Amino acid sequence: MKDEITREERVAGLKGMGCSRKRVEDARFTQGKGNYVDDIKLPGMLHGDFVRSPYAHARVKSINIDAAMALPGVVAVLTAKDLEPLNLHWMPTLAGDKQMVLADGKVLFQGQEVAFVVASDRYIAADAVELVEVDYEELEVLVDPFKSLESDVVLREDLDPKAPGAHGPRKHHNHIFTWEVGEEVATNQVIDNAEVVAESEMYYHRTHPCPLETCGSVASMDKVNGKLTVYGTFQAPHVVRTVASLLSGIEEHNIRVVSPDIGGGFGNKVGVYPGYICSIVASIVTGVPVKWVEDRMENLMSTAFARDYWMKGKISATKEGKITGLHCHVTADHGAFDACADPTKFPAGFMNICTGSYDIPVAYLGVDGVYTNKAPGGVSYRCSFRVTEAVYFIERMIEVLAIELNMDAAELRRINFIRKEQFPYTAALGWEYDSGDYHTAWDKVLKAVDYDGLRVEQAERVQAFKRGETRKLMGIGLSFFTEIVGAGPVKNCDILGMGMFDSCEIRIHPTGSAVARLGTISQGQGHATTFAQILATEIGLSAESITIEEGDTDTAPYGLGTYGSRSTPVAGAAAAMAGRKIRAKAQMIAAYLLEVHDNDVEFDVDRFVVKGAPERFKTMKEIAYAAYNQAIPGLEPGLEAVSYYDPPNMTYPFGAYVCVMDIDVDTGVPEIRRFYALDDCGTRINPMVIEGQIHGGLTEALAVALGQEIAYDDMGNVKTGTLMDFFLPTAWEVPNYETDFTVTPSPHHPIGAKGVGESPHVGGVPCFSNAVQDAFRPFGNRHTNMPHDHWRIWQTANDLGLHG
């Protein structure tokens, strides 16, 4: 039979890797037909709401629930006393600490959960919250981690001050851990004897991922069959199932956890929150489903802050600018409980990637975690664990060193980049970078923006400013970043003991379509689109014929979920490996059907062909049908495969960004004139989805750099609890981004892909910040802290004497 269509057309028909396939999810999202947690309505469902502490630190002397219980429609009001017999008044955190589910004797941050009201109607629950009477005795509040470490006030009275914590000895009753990586003595020696040393202190402010959908859950305990179903905003549904089983004593096969559509996660939905526990307990107590969904203020105040790192750095170099050593110390404000969402062995995440993209011979990192009267969290907001902090640190240190050397910051980067031939490269703080070509990327970007021309223009602007002809300065923000994503490997990385592998299970149906299920869960990344593309290329069936399912623990294989840009590096690899198992069996079926030896056929796009006789072939559709209707000697019927993938290493995406900004020194208003972003995420699965991810990550980077913060006053009151004050950029505030790419595949990943969702955030924050700081460099600025909102920019100008 002569083939009517060309090979090119067959490739195009697959909609496989490399094509900008439109997102299959968007048909429902753009029509308002998504199915989010708050859309779930079960028969007889009750509604929960929290009584929260107005104080940041107080003893809870009494809780009177009588008036609330008297309100018609109120079914229960749970306090710590009710959870204690179940041993659920506290819960373990991901960081080896424990956290109150409901206030047990005292409250430690404003907005802390004190009592959980359950009522027949969401409005009645809200009314009942007002009727719960809590008698507080205010205690001294500690919001400054440095003061906390010197204070006699004991925040965590539940902890033995002399006993070690989860990560070793504690120096003080408000100290959590010390984590050290690298060679401190050797590093200090190098720095002390260096020709040039630059130092800087910088505060990476507390912020919040603020996904459009807040956190919530619906728990339904079926007392007849003993099965608990929990729908929730979970970035790691299988881990939630395991934790729920360990905490509740319900056997894991009797727990079903479902993550439905999730409206953005960005790390906010990795942790386990009191609301989840309370909805589960309330359903067990009442025997009917119970829903809890937090509102925006609750989300900003109580679930999952990010950053809050006080970083102190020293960097040394030769007079020519070759970096010789790096020293970093972090005082990490973890709030009231250490609930950081990091792999178990990494109490400061992957902060030890702080040597960045540079060949630095010796380095040291020390991190001290501290308790304060702030909300717990410490999640990785659109980044792999603490990588945004690490990259911000090194990209600021580079700028400060450039000032010290009186050198161009782009050139300083160029002469210190890890060279292409050095990969795989083992950094001073331990990580093995898989692949990279930094110089090519850097030169491409600098050429694209006419970097030299920009510097000339900037110098002219400074002169014009000094002559009084303009009140606007020009800043050129540079950043070069290396991400570290795709946790595992299992030998290094676990969450509560669960190794960080991931999984994919594929079933090919007889008519040549397929369903694939993975252990990850999309929160907007577009997995249903892109994983189908990986499989289409691997197994030769069109992506349009492959359904991707995630998020239901009763059907999906065990996986560690989606965060830290791990879905493509880990689950994407599992998909490719499972696809190859399908293909291996398909090859045997094809050979049987074509009456040749297995090795005499080869895979070609969507079929197996007899080598040397391309007119003799069997399409994957024909093979799928044969798998179910032919008795093939030596082969089981059916065409299915499963793969659990433990990555041999992380992947290391990188990128080069330039931002050009004009700054009005009188109003402090920055205008972004240009933003150029080159990303190298290895093999590109869907360029359109990549571009969308980059736009999103850059916009969240803009937010963090230019205004987004969770600020507290001295009494521990949250000053930025609504979107009026918490900066969430709209289309109006966002510039036009120019995107570009290079492709340096990961050598150890089955398809060479590295992950991209978080790179733009990691690289974007220092780029925006450096643009602001660069504008003031000619007037003596070395470092000013983010967020660079109007008044802080104005303050910088004022401090530099630019207001006359």
Add this chain to the structure above:
Amino acid sequence: MIPAAFEYYRPTDMEGVIALLQEHGDDARVIAGGHSLIPMMKLRMAEVPHLIDLQAIEGLSGITVADGTISIGAMTTQHDIINSASLAAAAPIMKEAALQIADPQVRYMGTVGGNVANGDPGNDMPGLMQCLNAKFHLTGPDGDRAVDARDFYEAAYMTEREGEEVLTAVSFAAPVGGYAYEKQKRKIGDYATAAAAVQISKADGKVAAASIAMTNLSDTPVWSQTAGAALVGADCGEAAVKAAVTAMLSDIDPTEDNRGPVAFKRHAAGIVLGRAIARAWSRA
């Protein structure tokens, strides 16, 4: 973010509104677009057991320009302001200011009456109305009366309006000369860090008259007579603008908040005002 229970009323005439206000006193509030009141109710910072919706009352919205006088019904939305050709011709500052209020979704609902009557120091229309020397028309149990915008505001959320009165319209003489509404804000939807409304008329190359008001720099809008007077007779050069700014700065009283400390706000206020004057003068 769930309000306490309230009774909802939708009377069809003003007599019905006033009767409800008389019956329930401080427990009743009228609602126009709801974009200030409803968030306050959802935060339970405002408890309104009896909420009286003005949507069903005829004759409360609409813009008329006649005999040099502009009259705008209280229920006229910011969107209506932006899209009124006659208003854009007679008082272009209205459109320029309304375009800087919140975002299109809010402007479809938010009304002029609600904006001026609520007494929120962050709202843009009160300062603008003072700049235009508008009159606010009130209806109550004792009949109708008019209050000058410049006399209306006592403190944050405290106004001359009695509890049983409803603000039904604003009116002002069509302004002459150049205009500008200049606003600095952190983002779309934000209240002003500083905003200035300026009208300047010109004769013989000099300022004939000037009216200047600023927003969100005190607990009420600030119309500064001395700031306007500082420009009159001058050519709007650097010295005159500086004098006007200095006069305004002695009339404002900003407080520190998340938009920044007092020193920044005072500096920004001066810059914003200077720019507004320059733009208004260029159009005079």
